[in-house]
Amino acid sequence: MSALFEPAKIGNIEVKNRFIRSATYFGLADENGFVGEPSVKLIKTLAQNEVGLIITGNAYVLKSGQRFPNANLIDTDDHIPGFKKMTQSVHEAEGRVVMQIGHNGVQSKLAAQSGEDYLAVSMTDKLPDFGRKPREMQEDDIANIIDAFGQAARRAREAGFDGVQIHGAHGYLVDQFLSPFTNKRTDRWGGSLKNRLRFVLEVTRAIKKEAGGDFPAMIKLGCKDYFDDGGGLTIEEGARTAKALEGEGICLVEISFGNMDPKLRKIFMGITSPEKEAVFLPEARAIRAVSSVPIALVTGMRSLPVMEELIGSGVTDFISLCRPLIREPDLIKRWKEGDTRPADCISCPDPSHAAPYGCFNLDENGKIVIFCRQLRRKGNPE
Ligand SMILES: Cc1cc2nc3c(=O)[nH]c(=O)nc-3n(C[C@H](O)[C@H](O)[C@H](O)COP(=O)(O)O)c2cc1C
Known part of the structure; x- marks a missing residue:
């Protein structure tokens, strides 16, 4: 059998195969961030269809970190019972599920517009325009957010999750601290890489303290910023960050x-041939070169031979998929049962660039509306 379908371990979690569903926000929570039947049904469907490890859409650890409406919140214990139903349904299907936890810092559009505390790592001249200026974080703000990550992880454990994943990518707060583009601080949280990565190290320690040292903690890491004119976090710094996190017990x-120039979003799009897959392979290699932390590769993974080659060569341990599982929630089962055609999803471009991906758009309230334009490929490997 293909190595892709062999069981493996992530920290102390036993997973049935090498496929991970990468965190995907669907806007299915209610207006107060509570998950209900629609979210449970979605995650359960993935578990019943052979996804080895499911990562939930991002759950905000505080309302001050919220960008999108109808997103999961995990800022109080009241959210535990709803999530319990989700984890139970996954475990009944012999799946594994991890909660992604995050804060969006200066990108917290909903927080800015709804009168919540709205915070920036630094007051740079490139702040987003959400109709209100953020406030630069003080020591107690930073301590409060770090503690909120710890409390969120404790709640995730109490709700029965198999672990948590820190959202440390895509210009979220962890990234805002890591990147010299957004972090211009001159105190112990800014300047050298050692200072810029202090925040994510402290977040990891808070998770371990509150949820227990044995509770698996993972990260989705923005390993590099993508700006047209260069600048921002370099891959050398991203790799050093991964190594430092390995030292703190991060298990994947x-x-x-990381931060990205909107113009460069096209690197995600039009994955129509094997050569265009594995978009972040160079970054995976750079991390592999300095750290033995288990790796999952996400973005543009679409066909089995490419995935087998990547796992076989040892450059990655797991394959993460997001958009292919929006289009085909039963994709992994289909592959397992012998229909080995590539994923239908070709990451179709969104010409309006209203949203970063072609499979959703935002409605007038900023709420995500999932759709999928791609016609079924009918066996054509292109
Ligand atoms: C609808 C949608 C929602 C997403 N939500 C999240 C999220 O909550 N957290 C996250 O880290 N990434 C999120 N992403 C990014 C994906 O997890 C993934 O990194 C990206 O789509 C590239 O992988 P793919 O080529 O397999 O789609 C989202 C992507 C899409 C299309």
């Missing part, structure tokens, strides 16, 4: 991007 690094 999912490799993704």
